[in-house]
Amino acid sequence: MKVSVRYFASIREAIGQGSEAVETAAITLGALRDELIARGGDYASSLARGRAVRMALNQTLSDESATLADGAEVAFFPPVTGG
Amino acid sequence: MKPLKPLDEALADLLAQVQPLPGVDTVTTFDADGRVLAQSCVSALQVPPQDNSSMDGYAVRCADVAAAGVVLPVSQRIPAGSAGDPLRPGTTARIFTGAPVPAGADAILMQEDCEALAATDGLGSVRINAVPKVGQWIRSAGEDITRGAVVLSAGTRLTPAELGLAASIGQHQLQVARRPRVALFSTGDELVMPGEVPPEQMRPGAIYNSNRFFLRAMLMRLGCEVTDFGIVPDRRDATVDALRQASSAHDLILTSGGVSVGEEDHIKPAVETLGTLDLWQIAMKPGKPFAYGRIGAAHFMGLPGNPVSSFLTFALLVRPFVLRLQGVQDVDPQSIAVRADFIWPKADKRREFLRVRHNAAGGLDLFDNQSSGVLTSAAWGDGVVDNPAGQTIAPGDVVRFIAFSELLG
Numbered sequence: 001m002k003v004s005v006r007y008f009a010s011i012r013e014a015i016g017q018g019s020e021a022v023e024t025a026a027i028t029l030g031a032l033r034d035e036l037i038a039r040g041g042d043y044a045s046s047l048a049r050g051r052a053v054r055m056a057l058n059q060t061l062s063d064e065s066a067t068l069a070d071g072a073e074v075a076f077f078p079p080v081t082g083g
Numbered sequence: 084m085k086p087l088k089p090l091d092e093a094l095a096d097l098l099a100q101v102q103p104l105p106g107v108d109t110v111t112t113f114d115a116d117g118r119v120l121a122q123s124c125v126s127a128l129q130v131p132p133q134d135n136s137s138m139d140g141y142a143v144r145c146a147d148v149a150a151a152g153v154v155l156p157v158s159q160r161i162p163a164g165s166a167g168d169p170l171r172p173g174t175t176a177r178i179f180t181g182a183p184v185p186a187g188a189d190a191i192l193m194q195e196d197c198e199a200l201a202a203t204d205g206l207g208s209v210r211i212n213a214v215p216k217v218g219q220w221i222r223s224a225g226e227d228i229t230r231g232a233v234v235l236s237a238g239t240r241l242t243p244a245e246l247g248l249a250a251s252i253g254q255h256q257l258q259v260a261r262r263p264r265v266a267l268f269s270t271g272d273e274l275v276m277p278g279e280v281p282p283e284q285m286r287p288g289a290i291y292n293s294n295r296f297f298l299r300a301m302l303m304r305l306g307c308e309v310t311d312f313g314i315v316p317d318r319r320d321a322t323v324d325a326l327r328q329a330s331s332a333h334d335l336i337l338t339s340g341g342v343s344v345g346e347e348d349h350i351k352p353a354v355e356t357l358g359t360l361d362l363w364q365i366a367m368k369p370g371k372p373f374a375y376g377r378i379g380a381a382h383f384m385g386l387p388g389n390p391v392s393s394f395l396t397f398a399l400l401v402r403p404f405v406l407r408l409q410g411v412q413d414v415d416p417q418s419i420a421v422r423a424d425f426i427w428p429k430a431d432k433r434r435e436f437l438r439v440r441h442n443a444a445g446g447l448d449l450f451d452n453q454s455s456g457v458l459t460s461a462a463w464g465d466g467v468v469d470n471p472a473g474q475t476i477a478p479g480d481v482v483r484f485i486a487f488s489e490l491l492g
Contacts, residue, residue: 006328009312054264054310059331075328079264079308080299 001070003032010078011053014046029055030064032074052079087366090434094400097375098414100382101407104334106261112249115241117306118259119409124235126252129225134184135163138220141197141209142167142176142188148211157206161185175209184221191220228252238410260409265307266329266381268315269295270341270350271388276313293458294339294393298386301397301491302337305405315341315350322353330357330378334408337401340388342374354383366472368433369455370396391455395436395467398490416489418469420481425449427476434472438464439484447484466490 006019026032033055036043047053056075057066068074107121136142147155158174161167163181170176170187178184178191196213228234234252235245241257249257274292275285285291295311302309312329315322315338329336341348342362351374354360360376360383369392374385384401386393403414424446427437438460439447447468450460466486468476476482 008325008328009310013313052308054332056328056331059327061332075332077266077310077329077332079310081262081303081308 001068003068003070003072003074005032005036006073006075008075008077011046011076014042016042024068026068028064028068029057029062029066029074032068033064033076046078047076052081053077054079085364087364087371087433090365090367090399093363093365093373094403097400097404098407100375101404103410104261104263104408107258108261109256110259112246112255112257115246115249115257115259116243117304118241118257118262119306119406119411120235120237120239120241120245120257121260121410122258123233123237124249124252124254124257126228126230126232126234128228128252129230130228130251131222131224131226133224135222136178136180136182136184136191136220137222138191138193139179140191140193140195140220141211142170142178142184142191143211143215144170144172144187145190145215145217147173147175148192148215151212151214152210154200154208154210156208159185160206175211177206189217189221190215193220238412240406240411260306262306262308263335263405263408264310264333265302265405266310266312266333266336267295267299267302268312268325268329268336268338268350270315270338270348272317274314274340293390294386294388297390297394297458298337298339298397301402302405304492305402306409307335307405319349319353322349323356326353326378326383327357330381330383333381335382335384335405336378337384337386338374339386339393342372342385342387350385354378358383360385365396365400366433367395367399368431368435370399370436371433373400389455390458391438391461394458394461395490399436402490416485418483418485418489421484422446423449423468423476423480423482424478425476426478427470430473430475431470432472435470436467436485437470439466439468440464447482461487 002021002023005022007015012018024032024035026035033047037047054077055062058073155175157177158171159167160177161182162179166183167176167185170185176185192211192215198210200208269292273289275289277291299309299311316325338350341350354376358376358378360374363373365371365373372387376383386396406414438450442448450463466484469483469485
């Protein structure tokens with residue numbers, strides 16, 4: 001299936017684009033994140049496990065277990081946290 | 084022109100919009116600094132747990148020491164961390180600071196008032212050179228905290244002292260409000276990020292984006308998670324899209340710039356496309372333009388672009404809002420009466436916040452440039468004078484001072 005992936009703030013700056021269409025076999029948001037990490041390079045570093053990344057699925061804040069559907073819109077946000 | 088909105092009214096209107104954030108985080112007490120307690124801490128024990136000595140010395144029964152010079156045999160030795168035996172009448176116990184007072188003893192003599200005599204057998208004996216009073220140098224059980232006491236109440240912002248207090252009643256984890264999620268946008272074509280263009284190559288009219296730095300830092304100090312979206316896109320549809328996406332994942336969208344009347348900007352129409360937006364003119368100086376709105380469940384706030392205005396509007400409106408989101412009840416910065424060592428000859432129609440600094444004599448000096456573009460005043464100062472509208476200030480007048488520690492922390 002095909003999903004639309006959006007990158008914001010520092011993730012967007014690192015990856016160098018704000019959005020892309022992604023052909024994916026992933027069933028969940030977490031699996032999609034893993035697929036993107038597997039591309040390596042800036043994807044791997046900015047979406048890496050252990051980094052705080054918030055995700056929205058169809059403009060609703062969602063966790064990694066959320067189920068993807070064809071045509072879904074996924075957004076990645078990088079929060080930074082104070083002390 | 085709309086009448087200006089008093090600052091207090093603006094703040095009350097904002098706070099009326101707050102629903103405390105749903106959800107609670109459980110964090111270790113080590114990691115709770117700066118967080119807001121969501122559940123009160125009730126002590127399951129008393130502190131200190133038992134009567135203990137606040138001196139190194141000797142525990143006695145006062146009845147055994149009717150006069151100075153009495154000699155008592157030492158029947159036991161009680162270091163801190165060990166429990167003694169009941170004190171036999173007619174004897175004394177060597178005791179150390181923090182050690183539990185043995186049953187039967189009702190006073191401690193500090194060792195300076197005692198004279199240890201050479202041991203002929205056992206622990207020897209001691210001459211008591213002072214007459215003790217019942218209870219002297221004894222810290223009573225529960226003197227600091229009684230069992231069942233609310234040691235920290237929900238809504239408390241935790242500081243290092245509170246972490247220690249929570250630990251002293253055995254709390255290794257605390258329930259705290261979840262962090263507010265804030266999306267930060269900057270607006271302004273003239274803005275250049277430090278690092279992108281060296282100072283000597285700045286084109287005419289360009290300025291470095293400073294607001295983004297202090298706003299982000301202030302939000303983080305208030306316990307927020309910040310997603311820094313940078314400069315808003317230069318196309319209206321892209322702005323609408325970015326705001327819509329941001330609203331799905333954040334509790335508050337904060338922008339700096341773009342809310343003044345007549346400003347060339349597509350933030351206003353973009354927010355209005357997605358939700359609601361009210362433009363306020365607030366009777367404060369520096370400051371004045373402010374926007375509040377909603378996009379879905381997210382709050383939207385627009386700060387003025389001018390750095391000092393943005394800084395103070397954040398401190399006086401956004402800060403209390405963000406704290407209240409986390410359940411803090413008392414969000415008013417404390418102001419104190421201090422003597423002005425300066426003259427402010429010209430009254431303003433708006434309530435003014437003058438950047439000042441304490442001098443060695445305990446009075447306040449005024450930063451000599453109160454222009455709202457100059458952040459130097461905020462870096463130089465240690466707070467502001469909250470000066471009512473229409474008020475001049477003469478040297479020696481007592482004014483209301485609000486420390487930056489009250490506004491920024």
